[in-house]
Amino acid sequence: MAVVSRNEGYVARRKGFIERLLGSEELILLLLLALVAIVVLVAIPPARQPRTVFDLMRELSPFLIGTIGMSLLMIGGEFDLSMGSVIALVTCVTMAVFLRTENIWIAVAAGLACGPLVGLLNGVMVTRLRMNSLMTTLGMQFVIRGAVYVSTNKAPILSGENNVPDAFLALYHSSLGPIPTPFILAAALIAIFYVISTQTDFGRRIYAVGGNPSAARVSGINVNQVKFILFLICSTSAAIAGMLVTAQIKTGYFDAGLGYELTVIAAIVLGGVSLSGGRGGLIGAVLGVLILGLSNKALRLAGAATTTQMLATGMFMIFALYLHTLRARLSTSWRKRQA
Amino acid sequence: MSEQQLVEIARALSRKARILIMDEPTSALSPVEVDNLFGSIRRLEEANVGVIYISHKLEEVYQIAHRVTVFRDGKQITTKPVRETLPQDLVTWMVGRELKDYFPKTTAEIGKPVLEVSHIDAERVRDLSLSIASGEVVGIFGLVGAGNHHVGRALFGDIERTGDVKIDGKAVKPASPVDAIEKGMALLSENRREDGIVPLLGVKANITLASLPHLAKLGWVMPGQETRAAAEHVKNLSIKTPSLNQPIRFLSGGNQQKVIMARWLMMHPRVLILSEPTRGIDVGAKAEIYRLIDSMAHEGIAVLVISTEMPEVLGICDRILTMFEGRVTGEFRRGEATEEKLLAAAAGIDPVEN
Numbered sequence: 001m002a003v004v005s006r007n008e009g010y011v012a013r014r015k016g017f018i019e020r021l022l023g024s025e026e027l028i029l030l031l032l033l034a035l036v037a038i039v040v041l042v043a044i045p046p047a048r049q050p051r052t053v054f055d056l057m058r059e060l061s062p063f064l065i066g067t068i069g070m071s072l073l074m075i076g077g078e079f080d081l082s083m084g085s086v087i088a089l090v091t092c093v094t095m096a097v098f099l100r101t102e103n104i105w106i107a108v109a110a111g112l113a114c115g116p117l118v119g120l121l122n123g124v125m126v127t128r129l130r131m132n133s134l135m136t137t138l139g140m141q142f143v144i145r146g147a148v149y150v151s152t153n154k155a156p157i158l159s160g161e162n163n164v165p166d167a168f169l170a171l172y173h174s175s176l177g178p179i180p181t182p183f184i185l186a187a188a189l190i191a192i193f194y195v196i197s198t199q200t201d202f203g204r205r206i207y208a209v210g211g212n213p214s215a216a217r218v219s220g221i222n223v224n225q226v227k228f229i230l231f232l233i234c235s236t237s238a239a240i241a242g243m244l245v246t247a248q249i250k251t252g253y254f255d256a257g258l259g260y261e262l263t264v265i266a267a268i269v270l271g272g273v274s275l276s277g278g279r280g281g282l283i284g285a286v287l288g289v290l291i292l293g294l295s296n297k298a299l300r301l302a303g304a305a306t307t308t309q310m311l312a313t314g315m316f317m318i319f320a321l322y323l324h325t326l327r328a329r330l331s332t333s334w335r336k337r338q339a
Numbered sequence: 340m341s342e343q344q345l346v347e348i349a350r351a352l353s354r355k356a357r358i359l360i361m362d363e364p365t366s367a368l369s370p371v372e373v374d375n376l377f378g379s380i381r382r383l384e385e386a387n388v389g390v391i392y393i394s395h396k397l398e399e400v401y402q403i404a405h406r407v408t409v410f411r412d413g414k415q416i417t418t419k420p421v422r423e424t425l426p427q428d429l430v431t432w433m434v435g436r437e438l439k440d441y442f443p444k445t446t447a448e449i450g451k452p453v454l455e456v457s458h459i460d461a462e463r464v465r466d467l468s469l470s471i472a473s474g475e476v477v478g479i480f481g482l483v484g485a486g487n488h489h490v491g492r493a494l495f496g497d498i499e500r501t502g503d504v505k506i507d508g509k510a511v512k513p514a515s516p517v518d519a520i521e522k523g524m525a526l527l528s529e530n531r532r533e534d535g536i537v538p539l540l541g542v543k544a545n546i547t548l549a550s551l552p553h554l555a556k557l558g559w560v561m562p563g564q565e566t567r568a569a570a571e572h573v574k575n576l577s578i579k580t581p582s583l584n585q586p587i588r589f590l591s592g593g594n595q596q597k598v599i600m601a602r603w604l605m606m607h608p609r610v611l612i613l614s615e616p617t618r619g620i621d622v623g624a625k626a627e628i629y630r631l632i633d634s635m636a637h638e639g640i641a642v643l644v645i646s647t648e649m650p651e652v653l654g655i656c657d658r659i660l661t662m663f664e665g666r667v668t669g670e671f672r673r674g675e676a677t678e679e680k681l682l683a684a685a686a687g688i689d690p691v692e693n
Binding site for chain 2: 205207323
């Protein structure tokens with residue numbers, strides 16, 4: 001009984017350099033970061049001090065932490081536009097509870113609790129009530145920030161006579177050796193979630209849910225559960241970022257985090273995460289934050305206005321998007337020629 | 340689906356084209372609709388419109404074409420007037436060597452009933468009962484719209500249903516693919532692209548998608564184990580891919596289908612439901628899939644093949660059920676089924692005793 005079988009199966013072979021380059025978004029971003037660094041060092045003398053790097057690490061930490069949550073959520077195919085308002089909420093809740101209880105750690109607990117709480121609300125609305133995440137979280141953003149405005153009467157909550165313990169302020173301002181503490185926290189969280197997203201069962205499920213939710217469901221993956229967890233992670237990461245901000249400004253500030261989520265999304269998209277989900281990684285997103293952070297800091301050091309920074313952010317984003325599209329197309333045609 | 344296709348065809352016809360290119364136009368059409376289509380094509384012929392008809396269905400080529408060109412692996416093999424060719428010749432050209440035994444059916448040892456379905460009701464399915472034994476290949480044949488595809492989805496839990504479904508005596512919860520998988524059911528849907536492959540992931544990741552909980556210790560996916568398992572399946576199913584990490588969207592339809600089969604075989608299912616397993620796949624790959632189905636039956640899996648292709652169910656099934664408007668209208672053993680009987684039952688016509 002003869003049956004046709006033309007296929008021999010695959011043969012493992014080593015990847016050439018070009019294939020590696022074309023296949024890796026992260027490498028391209030690393031090169032871009034190096035390029036920006038070189039340009040900055042050459043063109044902007046004030047940036048040449050070692051201080052610049054460490055200041056940058058400290059300033060970017062809240063963004064890096066929020067990026068973790070948002071990029072995982074976006075890979076899973078959803079959005080959370082409420083992150084910035086969560087930051088404002090955290091600063092106000094923390095300071096308000098501190099003034100009331102005079103115990104900073106109870107205040108910290110209360111502030112951090114805002115994260116999972118908002119995440120729960122977002123998660124339930126999107127997975128149970130099947131609402132569109134972009135619109136829902138945008139609405140939440142207005143609700144939360146509006147609530148903060150109303151309850152603070154648009155006045156900052158100052159610590160006044162109460163001394164905020166140095167231990168708390170150290171969260172943002174201290175350093176371990178030359179490395180700022182918040183950056184160490186951010187780096188640790190990035191490492192943990194990088195491992196989770198690439199090596200674990202759950203991480204694989206995130207990519208499947210984002211890439212093709214129907215296929216994921218038919219393969220036995222609980223899509224709603226995965227998305228719910230991602231919303232929790234995202235809002236909690238915003239809350240942690242918000243706590244760093246609170247330690248930084250020592251105030252309950254109603255406009256804290258304004259525009260935060262858009263900056264984060266810009267960095268993530270720059271980093272190669274697709275808006276439609278299923279593609280991209282944490283490393284790329286982190287590199288995106290670094291590229292934008294470095295260029296904007298350099299512009300600030302050179303005396304540029306915030307408007308110029310916005311211009312730069314936009315241009316980088318579009319340029320990086322073009323690079324990614326180009327890379328994807330070249331990689332596809334390269335692979336097709338190989339296969 | 341077929342209604343959508345008819346609209347597309349109508350749109351093309353309304354453009355008053357000089358040349359019309361049709362790519363697999365009948366894949367989701369019933370025999371009656373195909374006849375209508377061919378009527379339109381003949382009218383186009385009379386209006387001096389040229390038609391390029393791309394198809395892998397040989398019987399259609401013989402019905403409608405004047406000349407036929409055979410392609411294989413992207414190369415043009417030959418062009419001949421249809422009258423000068425035999426079907427075997429076409430197949431040989433398409434495949435590159437002689438294809439004996441297109442349906443390599445051997446009888447596997449049939450054991451105890453594995454899948455027992457009683458009186459289920461679902462969207463487009465009315466009061467369906469059936470039972471499949473280990474090693475048995477049962478087919479459900481129906482025309483488009485008969486509800487046969489919905490049977491698979493109802494059993495698996497993709498759509499709501501009432502009634503009892505038991506695997507090895509254990510009840511399967513309705514509307515829960517997770518429970519169905521746990522009890523040993525696997526479903527290959529007819530829409531590879533919509534709910535089969537995850538296009539952005541690689542071959543390896545697609546193969547192991549349903550087995551993640553088993554491959555992971557404490558949530559950790561062991562990379563070596565995963566690669567070995569995937570490589571083994573790629574070898575056993577002869578999946579053609581340059582690497583395990585090749586994004587699955589670059590593979591041909593037949594190989595994608597094999598990847599999805601590997602995904603389910605990795606789970607060692609008791610019941611495998613295949614919905615249109617060879618849709619959109621070329622002749623050579625079809626034969627391989629039939630061989631695979633046969634070998635799975637030998638391993639004791641209860642196989643349910645849901646198909647609208649008559650030669651397919653006639654060729655590989657031990658028993659064939661026919662469906663019409665959501666109900667089972669006939670059951671035929673291998674050997675007693677003929678094309679006429681199947682078509683009659685699937686069209687809801689009572690068999691006439693000759």
